Amino acid sequence: MHCSGLGLEANNENAAEIGLALKRFEIRKLQSYIRIMEQMGNKLSITNLGMLPCGFSGEILVCDNEGISRWTL
Numbered sequence: 001m002h003c004s005g006l007g008l009e010a011n012n013e014n015a016a017e018i019g020l021a022l023k024r025f026e027i028r029k030l031q032s033y034i035r036i037m038e039q040m041g042n043k044l045s046i047t048n049l050g051m052l053p054c055g056f057s058g059e060i061l062v063c064d065n066e067g068i069s070r071w072t073l
Contacts, residue, residue, distance in 0.1 A: 010018070037044060052060070052073075062069050 057073050060071050060073065062071060
């Protein structure tokens with residue numbers, strides 16, 4: 001991950017602590033994604049996914065690496 005930092009110098013010990021904290025954060029995030037996928041079950045199967053019907057209007061949720069956003073079509 002790119003981080004421009006706060007302009008402060010970090011020593012090896014601080015850098016290791018920060019790295020460990022980031023690693024723990026990423027692991028918790030992945031565990032959360034895994035729980036969501038387990039709850040969704042076969043709804044995430046490629047055969048159950050498809051294009052929206054022509055003329056669809058309503059709300060959709062978009063899930064990507066930036067989060068979850070709600071769109072109204």
